[in-house]
Amino acid sequence: xxxxxxxxxxxxxxxxxxxxADWARRPEIAAHLRCCPSxxxxxxxxxxxxxxxxxVLAAAFTERVVARTSGxxxxxxxxxxxxEMDPGPGFTERVLLATSMKPAPQGWRAxxxxxxxxxxxxxxxxxxxxxVATVCLVLVxxxxxxxxxxxxxxxxxxxxxxxxxxxxxxxxxxxSWRARLSAASAPPPSTSAARQVAAASPAVRIWEAxxxxxxxxxxxxxxxxxxxxxxxxxxxxxxxxxxxxRSTEPPAGPAxxxx
Amino acid sequence: xxxxxxxxxxxxxxxxxxxxxxxxxxxLQGRLFALAYSYAGDREDARDLAQEIFVRLYEARHQxxxxxxxxxxxxxxxRNRSVDYLRxxxxxxxxxxxxxxxxxxxxxxxxxxxxxAIESDRRSLLHAxxxxxxxxxxxxxxxxxVHGLPxxxxxxxxxxxxxxxxxxxxxxxxxxxxxxxxxxxxRSEA
Numbered sequence: 001x002x003x004x005x006x007x008x009x010x011x012x013x014x015x016x017x018x019x020x021a022d023w024a025r026r027p028e029i030a031a032h033l034r035c036c037p038s039x040x041x042x043x044x045x046x047x048x049x050x051x052x053x054x055x056v057l058a059a060a061f062t063e064r065v066v067a068r069t070s071g072x073x074x075x076x077x078x079x080x081x082x083x084e085m086d087p088g089p090g091f092t093e094r095v096l097l098a099t100s101m102k103p104a105p106q107g108w109r110a111x112x113x114x115x116x117x118x119x120x121x122x123x124x125x126x127x128x129x130x131x132v133a134t135v136c137l138v139l140v141x142x143x144x145x146x147x148x149x150x151x152x153x154x155x156x157x158x159x160x161x162x163x164x165x166x167x168x169x170x171x172x173x174x175x176s177w178r179a180r181l182s183a184a185s186a187p188p189p190s191t192s193a194a195r196q197v198a199a200a201s202p203a204v205r206i207w208e209a210x211x212x213x214x215x216x217x218x219x220x221x222x223x224x225x226x227x228x229x230x231x232x233x234x235x236x237x238x239x240x241x242x243x244x245x246r247s248t249e250p251p252a253g254p255a256x257x258x259x
Numbered sequence: 260x261x262x263x264x265x266x267x268x269x270x271x272x273x274x275x276x277x278x279x280x281x282x283x284x285x286x287l288q289g290r291l292f293a294l295a296y297s298y299a300g301d302r303e304d305a306r307d308l309a310q311e312i313f314v315r316l317y318e319a320r321h322q323x324x325x326x327x328x329x330x331x332x333x334x335x336x337x338r339n340r341s342v343d344y345l346r347x348x349x350x351x352x353x354x355x356x357x358x359x360x361x362x363x364x365x366x367x368x369x370x371x372x373x374x375x376a377i378e379s380d381r382r383s384l385l386h387a388x389x390x391x392x393x394x395x396x397x398x399x400x401x402x403x404x405v406h407g408l409p410x411x412x413x414x415x416x417x418x419x420x421x422x423x424x425x426x427x428x429x430x431x432x433x434x435x436x437x438x439x440x441x442x443x444x445x446r447s448e449a
Contacts (some may be wrong), residue, residue, distance in 0.1 A: 072436040075385070079404040081378075082385060084289035085296055088307055095284050095310050099317040100277075 005032055009252040014047055146192050167233040180221045264278035265329060273323050280320075286315060290406070292339055297401045298341035300347075308344045312337045331412045334402065338416055347413055364415055386445070395419070396431035 010033055033040050119125065268286070271279035287377070291422050296305035302437075315336060324332050326430050402413045405426070414424045 071440050072432055075388075075436045076404060076432060078385060078406065079400070082297070082389075082401075082405045083293055084384060084406070085293040085379050087288055087292035087309060089304070091292070091306060091309070092286060095288070095313045096394050097282060098310055099280065099284075106367075177325065199367055200388075 006036060009033070009036075009039050010042060013043060167229070170229060171226075171233060173230065174222065177221075177222055178226070181215065181222070266326060269325055269329055272320050273325075275320075279318065287333075288313075292403065294337050294406070295336070295341060295429070296386075297389065297397065298345060300386075304344075304348065311344065312340045315340055331408070331416060334406070334408065334412075335416045338398070338402075346384055360433055384439060384442055388435050388442055391435060391438045396427055396434065399424055399428050399430050400435060404432065442445055 012029070033043065122128075231245060268279055268283055272283050288307060288309065288391075292305055292309040295308040296302065297313065299308050316333070319336070320374040389400065394401065398417055399413060402408045402416060403410065408416070410421060410424050410428070413428075414421045417424070
């Protein structure tokens with residue numbers, strides 16, 4: 001028998017369409033199987049494999065059905081038994097000890113203090129703080145070593161440029177406040193006004209006295225601020241009319257050549 | 260456990276009664292330890308976790324809700340602590356391997372030891388099957404079927420929609436039953 005007929009027989013056995021058509025009883029197939037022991041053995045093994053596979057599928061199906069019915073009911077019935085477990089000896093004492101040593105925080109200050117202490121007491125806190133500080137330094141100054149020196153030299157220049165206009169405005173405001181206050185406190189009370197104050201109720205007199213005190217105090221405070229601000233402005237502004245140096249670059253190295 | 264049973268105890272704990280707190284710990288330690296065990300999967304870790312939960316409860320005792328709101332709140336606190344604990348543990352070291360025989364190793368002298376050993380074995384089987392589920396399915400089964408919380412409370416504790424809890428619960432139960440059967444078949448064959 002040629003190999004091509006054996007192949008055809010086996011292919012027909014593997015084809016699900018022919019298996020159900022009782023193909024093995026067809027005369028030409030039956031004749032081939034009678035005279036070809038190899039195909040007969042192959043067919044027997046194939047049939048045995050099919051039976052095993054069907055049994056496996058049937059068992060899995062049964063298991064799935066059981067799992068969804070009686071097995072599921074059994075498992076669901078057993079699950080509540082897991083709701084309580086014995087934590088073992090000494091657990092209660094451990095919890096009571098841990099909680100008796102932990103009074104409830106009294107307020108936000110205590111909570112912040114606790115959080116800060118917990119942060120600081122972490123073993124790597126020093127490393128983390130150093131790392132964060134280094135990152136900040138690099139982000140702010142770029143090259144920390146050279147740039148710090150440059151910044152120290154030029155910070156006055158930058159501050160002068162940035163702060164000069166607001167200093168002038170604030171100085172002008174202070175002058176106007178001063179003028180207003182002196183105008184308000186300048187006119188002495190007339191005799192009729194003094195008479196009115198004397199005739200007024202004690203509450204009005206207290207109110208007037210408080211206003212006078214407030215005027216005097218604010219005037220002296222504003223004077224103090226103005227003096228301090230003038231000193232700052234004098235320090236920042238330098239001699240009047242002198243333009244501030246414009247260079248904000250890092251200190252130059254050797255002169256650059258165009259070539 | 261009913262919320263109404265706990266109400267007087269909760270009130271006394273809120274008022275700072277140390278004796279009431281001790282009673283509270285003794286009454287709830289089994290339940291909270293079981294919940295912690297379902298998350299940690301390891302007895303020692305579960306003890307640590309349950310203790311953390313109790314410490315957290317103690318610190319917040321002045322804010323405990325009362326009445327029917329207490330138990331869901333308690334489970335929410337315990338669940339959040341457990342999730343934090345697992346997150347920390349996953350950073351510290353790989354997740355603990357499931358120790359299926361752990362529950363069967365408890366010393367058990369005295370009469371009825373065989374019956375208790377069988378029960379313990381069955382429990383370890385259930386725990387092993389539970390650990391095979393996905394995290395969300397396991398949480399749903401634990402809260403719904405183990406601790407008996409209503410579906411609405413489970414959804415509220417887990418922060419997922421009600422429909423998700425319902426559909427996941429039915430799928431997770433079937434999956435759990437299949438796992439239990441597979442594990443018991445494997446043990447009987449071994």
